[in-house]
Amino acid sequence: xxxILVMFTLVTLLFSSCYPDPQIGNDGAQTNISLDKxxxxxxxxxxxxxxxxxxxxxDLISRIEEIEEEGVAGTCHFNSHxxxxxxxxxxxxxxxxxxxxxxxxxxxxxxxxLGRDHREEENNENACLSIMNSGTTGCQIFYNETNREYYxxxxxxxxx
Numbered sequence: 001x002x003x004i005l006v007m008f009t010l011v012t013l014l015f016s017s018c019y020p021d022p023q024i025g026n027d028g029a030q031t032n033i034s035l036d037k038x039x040x041x042x043x044x045x046x047x048x049x050x051x052x053x054x055x056x057x058x059d060l061i062s063r064i065e066e067i068e069e070e071g072v073a074g075t076c077h078f079n080s081h082x083x084x085x086x087x088x089x090x091x092x093x094x095x096x097x098x099x100x101x102x103x104x105x106x107x108x109x110x111x112x113x114l115g116r117d118h119r120e121e122e123n124n125e126n127a128c129l130s131i132m133n134s135g136t137t138g139c140q141i142f143y144n145e146t147n148r149e150y151y152x153x154x155x156x157x158x159x160x
Contacts, residue, residue: 038105076111084112
């Protein structure tokens with residue numbers, strides 16, 4: 001019986017050590033691991049457009065939690081005295097498609113990493129011209145495989 005208990009403990013320790021530790025910001029807050037894929041994709045897409053980004057070096061804190069403000073899928077809080085914080089709404093995250101998740105994460109990283117403001121322009125078909133649209137003007141972002149490249153080109157190369 002003792003051998004079985006020791007074996008069970010060793011197997012449990014082996015499997016529990018296979019998961020990466022959460023990243024910890026300077027203020028001790030944990031970075032949500034489920035955003036890592038989107039952060040890596042953001043860095044990759046930036047590099048394709050000649051923009052060098054290493055999010056790990058930016059002391060960025062990320063959270064997926066409920067945002068109390070109605071209709072807000074994500075936020076970026078930043079100032080020069082503390083780590084930038086990206087928060088993605090838990091309810092949005094639970095129901096969103098991969099494209100929707102990518103669009104919101106990239107929008108918030110546009111603020112927190114690229115320093116982009118909102119860009120409200122739209123075309124004559126009521127389509128937003130930027131992934132950095134605030135979502136309050138009535139235009140639509142049709143972020144999909146057909147126009148993803150356009151929105152990413154604009155995100156990483158637009159200068160105001």
